[in-house]
Amino acid sequence: MENDKLLKIKEVCNLLNVSTRxxxxxxxxxxTFPQSFRLANTKTKLYSQKEIREWINLQMQNNRVS
Structure with missing residues (x-):
């Protein structure tokens, strides 16, 4: 998890530039979207920023418009 940040849903939405809805x-x-997880004894869903960025890069590679 080196050089990785844990993101809350709102932060993921900001990174993706989409609404929560x-x-x-x-x-x-x-x-294909990275799965969320929770740390022990918490209710907050978290996402790996590294996994989100990898997913974004994959989307860019696969969905280029000519």
Whole structure:
């Protein structure tokens, strides 16, 4: 987890430049999107910034418009 930051949903939405609603409707249902996790004894869902950035790069490679 070196050089990785844990992001809350709001931070993920900011990184993706989407609303929370758009996140839950479209992105969260994408099977390739990184899974969230919780630290012990917490309710907050967290995401790996490194995994999110890798997912973004994959989207850019696969969905380029000519």
């Amino acid at each position: 758009k996140f839950y409707e479209d992105i969260k249902t994408d099977k």
